[in-house]
Amino acid sequence: MSLEKLADLIYPDINKTIEDYIKMYPKRNLKEGAKVTRYAPSPTGFQHIGGVFSALIDERLAVQSGGVFYLRIEDTDQKREVEGAVEDTISTMHNFGLNFHEGMTGKDTSKGDYGPYRQSERAEIYKTFAKHLILKGLAYPCFCNADELNALREKQIAEKITPGYYGEYAHCRNLSTEEAIEKIERGESYILRLKSPGNSDNKVVLQDLIKGEVVFPENNQDIVLIKGDGLPTYHFAHVVDDYLMKTTHVIRGEEWLSSAPIHLQLFEVLGFEPPKYAHTPTIMKQDEGSKRKLSKRKDPEAAVSYYREVGYPVQSVIEYLLNIINSGFETWRAENPFADSYDFEIALDKMSKSGALFDLVKLSDVSKDVISRMKATEVYEKYTEWAKEFDPQMYELVTANESMAKEIFNIDREGPKPRKDYAKWMDVREKIFYFFDELFYKETVDQIELPKNVDMEEAKRIIAAYAEAYNFDADKDTWFEELKAVGEQLGYTANRKEFKANPENFKGMIADVAAVVRAALTHRANTPDLYTIMHVMGEEKVRDRFAKF
Template sequence: MDYNRLAELLFPDVTETPEEVEARYPERDLPEGAKVTRMGPSPTGFMHLGNLYGALVDERLAHQSGGVFFLRIEDTDKKREVEGGVQLILETFRNFGLPFDEGVTENGDKGKYGPYRQSQRAAIYHVFAKQLVQRGYAYPCFCTEEELAEMHAQQEANKENFGYYGKYAKYRDCELEEIERRIAAGESYVVRFRSPGSIENKVRHTDLVKGKLELTENDQDIVLLKSDGIPTYHFAHVVDDHLMHTTHVVRGEEWLATLPVHLQLFDVLGWKRPKYVHTAQLMKMDGGSKRKLSKRKDPELALSYYYQQGIPVPSVMEYLMTLLNSNFEEWRRANQTAPLDDFPFSTKKMSVSGSLFDMDKLHDVSKNVISRMSAEDVYDSVAKWSADNDPEFHELFVRDPEMTKQFLSIGRGGKKPRKDLALWSETKAYMDFMFDELFQPDYSGMPERAKADAKAILTEYQDVYDAQDEMTVWFDKVKALAERHGFAPETKLYKKNPEQYKGPVGDISMVLRVAICGRTNAPDLYSVMQLMPTEKIKARLAAACEAL
């Protein structure tokens, strides 16, 4: 076979050499040990948790080592691409705060190693496909869909491995004259890789998560270029990762089955293999068993779900880190206020088996994250979320920003901050009693021991309340009120002689809390009352009396 003649027949318009292409992609000038990683999503219109999970690994590996993290759009499968898909990718990663150093942007490409869309790199792939043909590692295949289906059926009947290989590689050794005749006749063809492998051989490889692997060598003549000249993922990512000098490829463990193909391509092309990081799949409990998160069954797989539910981005990122590194929670306990970027991420601490996604655990993490945020940040986030998701509450929430921020400040900070909120969507129920439009009191929480005296307590308190009182004076009045109605003015007195009192001073505080807040659970009562006009407080006390 005259491979040079075949290469010219298949690629008559390719005049650039591999060496000339390589010259356009010089080695990166980076510090020793710096890692180059990439995120390579497809614009299918659906961004899922797995995308973010892997991207977080990419970002940490690159930026923790002083390296480069870039975004490449892998849009070679036009059948799956949707309009606006690229924009969705950019918006999603921007919303989650992932800082790309290079890659696709709204205004074109940023960086010297583009184009960063695979659909714009066809000429580059053809240069290296031509080289493989010249070296006898690629050839045209004219199989029709019907022939491939027939081959598959025969393999199934014979209980043989599926695929295009060995005796089933119909056009592997096709004569040049026949190839010329078929092309002249206008027959459609793909360009296949001529695999030098055998399933009798094993490939040894060390994955940075899975450890030492022994895999069956690839013997499949996979498609490199489809009939329209567009490359498959297998070929495109190998070429791109080499030219862009990607050092670490992070992807889900479902890609392990094709790893021998990719390693073989790197070897045949004479290129250094990148290190591979195959992340464990995200699982969830379904009854008593685990299963993979599903696009069809699990709304939480979609990244849009987290914004709709009002789960803060820092909470999602922090929770994902608990799944990614087994020592993260221990580090967080020792570094409660440190930014996430300070955590020393390591692939050695990543789970080998499936990571269990637990929404309840995410909510617990989120409560901690929100408790560490400033009232200003909480206000800004809830204002933005409510504007998009609950416009009626939004109007009330932003009506008096100063009051709202002061309310959100209650119990915030210190060693034991309040942890009332896990989602921005919970803010409405948390502070609805601050707005007359939302106030729906439930007086059933009045302490049993104080019910008989509640009306008298509330009536008398209307006369003694003074908004100018400092906290100690305010509480002294509550204690005096308690004593006048037969309740212990100090909790310790009640504990010492419970038979002498109707109940502790806390019962009186609870009567006031239920009357003013309409519930038993609310932030510090004195602080809440400081944010309410005196008329509102007295009106609520009177309304509670009326209801009782």
């Protein structure tokens, strides 16, 4: 009777039972093997790449099995909530094609039958489950203040005892129900703790879907269930929610692995079957020869906003993350160059068990492949969409010359080995600036890349001679023969063997002549096919460039 009195004193307005909620959240009507996963961020900051990595696994597992992927906002730590973080999460997920079947759709809106999908709106549910544990003698009020808990911890550390609130160190654990009631009636502050039935000498086994069998000591800590503000801790809330929402698979970072014994114990004391857990490897970065965790503070690429700002296509980031999730993706992509990346089935047991290395060089390689598979019109659309926000000058130039821009983006694109000039949209300006007089003539003489053995005076002589012979209407073979003839007249040779045997007899190779023509038109030594560039520019611009050179 006294436990009922205690429970009613703590939760006088809670009239429902956990059985009522179990009826309200029935078993989902899904096919055999369908997975129910959730992305459950705290709105304490803006999205980082690790969140997209985790959500991508959740989304793929659910969709590939014909299941449900939902968004739950875990906002029980309200002091740390950042304004706009929920909306940022939702827009980020949509931008990456990670569309939820259920969950939050805006700051205050949601869809689905298993909500509310914001934990701060589920307070009554947590109180009902907490009241249930009090009635079973598995939860109790703790009146220890922060100073007392700090003193306890310092004493335990000094005596080399495992720190924590458990066993003989759990001072409020053995208060009689009457003493607890008396303290509450006196107005003393308290939190609610689990009365752990665990013994650290016993072992608990977790069959982790990535790491395999992991063995821990059983949890014996009387963890906090409900904080002083009446809201639950992560430990308690996620167990209640994952059970009611019928989550089948919890995918989360390996930093939560050590909490698994607590969570398994909570499912056990509530009498619920736990979901399957998969703890993903921490995303690491190579830094001065050693690996470290990718840092939100130190590494710009940790923030999702970075990829939009520098212009990595969303698909490039997705494909790179799929490659981290399962290294077999790279082989699959090589065998299926034009398949939708979502046709690739991810497998948790094929994930790396240790830290996943995030490498921007590798991302750029993947992105070059992704962009090289796009049609010129798609490159134009995606580039101008990016440039409108991040490079307004290029946006104006490219959109004012739409037809030419599409020709530029189509250079060497349609063949079996398309060029891979761009890893991100920020690269485009440097690669195509020379098509636009507004940018080209801003360059100084020292930015012109000439062959090593050709000085500026000789370059001018070559261009003067070539400009006279140049025929815009010649086909590619004729064009090259004409270029070669000019070069030979000026003392250059097309015969590499002769040049190597008697270099003193020649000024250089015909390739040097072509390089000078390239430099006069583009200022660069490395560009796509010169003949094609000249035809995209048009005869008037080519002749103007020769004259001004």
